[in-house]
Amino acid sequence: MEIIQHWVLHYGYAGIFMLLVLGIVGLPIPDETLLTFAGYLIFRKHLSFAPTLLSAFVGSMCGISISYALGKGLGFLLLHKYGKYLHIHPEQLERISAWFARFGKWSLPVGYFVPGVRHLTAYLAGASELPFPVFALFAYTGGLFWSLTFILLGYSLGNQWDTVLNKFEDHFLPALAAIIAVQILLFLFKQRLFRK
Secondary structure, eight states, X not given: OHHHHHHHHHHXXXXXXXXXXXXXXXXXXXXXXXXXXXXXXXXXXXXXXXXXXXXXXXXXXXXXXXXXXXXXXXXXXXXXXXXXXXXXXHHHHHHHHHHIIIIIHHHHHHHTTSTTHHHHHHHHHHHTTOOHHHHHHHHHHHHHHHHHHHHHHXXXXXXXXXXXXXXXXXXXXXXHHHHHHHHHHHXXXXXXXXXX
16 A cells, blocks of 8 residues: 555656556556545645546546457457356356346446456456447446545545554455455365366
8 A cells, every 4th residue: 555655645646547547457456545545635635636536537447448448359368268267168258248238338337346347347348349439438437436436435534544544454454365365275276176
């Protein structure tokens, strides 16, 4: 989190924009924490509301558009090649594509609020050939509400930001690290078990 704070404090709106582009494309950047911190900086009068929201919104638009373009350019190639590691089979890919044609556009605005899902929904939207105007309407609307929600949360936390962040880092992050470690161990065990 210190690196994120440094980037935002040092580069301001450009830092928010760049971190969100990279985070939404899939790099391990805590996007929600970034936006909440930006809201806190608005509370402290280090940043202004309109440019902060604009840089967050444009950053999320660019990031999710890149994910969409990757999905459109690569199609289901990556999922065909690496889908077995995610337990996705070719027949499931056809169902995913059909599902996305009917309902997938609604997963774009909702997916923003689920870490990890927003990356996959944009990629699937591109791979499923969802028309760009439809993608843009749903994804960009979701990005606006997502950015606004977490910026306002940080603003409303005000001086309690440090307390909330410390509790988050003390309790949530160790639990999350433990869950991820257990999942990796189970995956490795399962891979070894099926090779025999």
